[in-house]
Amino acid sequence: MLWQLLVRQPEIALFASLAIGFFIGSLKFGPIQLGGVCGTLIVALILGQSGARISPDLKNIAFALFIFALGFTGGPQFFANIGRGWRYGALSLVEVIFVVALVLGIAAALRLDAGTAAGLLAGGATESAVIGTASEAVARLNLPAAEIARLQANIVTAYSVSYLFGLVAIVLFVSQIAPLIVRVNLRDEAERVWRQLGGDGALAEGQAPAVSPLAARELKVTTAAGLAIGDLEKRFGHDISVQRVVRERSVVKAQPAVVLKAGDRIVIAGRRGALLDAIPLIGEEVFSNGGSDVFVEKVDVMLTNRAMHGLTLAQARARANPAEGRGVYVAAVTRLDSTIPALPGTQVQRGDVLTLVGAKADVARGAAKLGYIIRATQKTDFVFLGIGVLIGIAIGRLSAHVGGIDLSLGTGGGCLLAGLVFGWIRSRYPLIGSLPSAAAQILKDFGLCTFIAAVGLSAGADALRLIREFGIALPIAGIAITLGPAIASLLIGRLLLKLEVPMLLGAIAGQQCSTPAISALVGVTGNSTPVIGYTITYAISNVLLPLLGPLVVGLVSKLG
Structure with a gap:
């Protein structure tokens, strides 16, 4: 009876997948938390046994909105980090090279089809967006409809299995195993770096300063x-x-x-x-209440001033004209969705959001020199959003024939690139293109999870078959794809790039786009120094990894 209801009204299966999936994803097992995306996929695979299916049109629209919003919010940071954040950004390239090499090697050894290989890429790299770009690439293969559906189902199943083991592997690696390899006490090292940056003490998990700075x-x-x-x-x-x-x-x-x-x-x-x-x-x-009518303002400012990029807060203060910087203080620095410590030694980048505190006139003067004030708004510029998605779809239809392989970005890759450019335009010309952070987050969360639920429902019937066929090989492959780039980055970052261990481990979590990993790492270090490295590689890997989906599908199809 329930199965028949889900088939007649698949929207019930969709929202049940979201509700139950996010509940499962919110549960914590030690430092491990699956998250809403993986939880939604697991529930959708189960409910998919009923035969409930979501319209492909809804699935495509949801993914286009998700991937555009992903690019839009990361655009300013992505372009800011391409040149000057090269030491951390190099680790994202290490991730790309090793992941592709490992996926192709495993695909050849196990004789995997293109769908299973792409699913291993998505799960091992813990990057859900790859599911969408790879599924689109499979749909463009010159194959019968039934075979395309089977390969797309394999993407989802391989992702779900390898993601679970890859997530556990990266969390344990950055928080427990890597410090043993480099032989450091991670908490002591993080406190040393914190003080080096100008902090006056490290905070344990859940702590906050009792006295304002x-x-x-x-x-x-x-x-x-x-x-x-x-x-x-x-x-x-x-x-x-x-x-x-x-x-x-x-x-x-x-x-x-x-x-x-x-x-x-x-x-x-x-x-x-x-x-x-x-x-x-x-x-x-004295205590005469003479200052009771002296007020301060707190505003968020998007940093766009090129001269400030790469400077520490102390250097920025020293270089500022005293008359212009007088009475203006940076209380917090936000990069992407993470708050990094606003210490004298903290480097700022174009695209950062600086929280300024001071008298009204002082803050307005400082904001004008740094960038522009982010006005609180609940309105979304749908003209800007609509044009951006349309341009992304147009870019996605372009294709190239390279080495006998037809490569095309598809809607996912096109909307991602369009989002990057439109996000950058918004950071340069703030009067146009309003997309409030809360609205962008809704587009990302609901868009991705609706897409994931749709493909999970479609793949449900084939999931058990693939697991029976490969057995334990899929989890082992997922762990290898996760740990291979992580170990390489640890050695390269420590021995060649000479990065501080807390920031290096944060960068490794970022190159995997793993929020649970950075959360566990911050809990172990006791302060937010790892977030400094995390934000750079996260911004770059969030762009590069989804673009690998079509590449892996094309290469494995050609090899097969």
């Missing part, structure tokens, strides 16, 4: 009498700023040229460490 105080001037405000601020590296001066009940505008007098009551704000050092040299703290 930015603070303000009201002082009565004694020792600093006769000192100009500009000279006072310069003495402390412009890590403090005078926000208000009250002299004999009159408010004096706090300009750098103003000379402080004994008895002045001033409101001073800035980095807590510099502020505490400055208080004894200024006077004594």
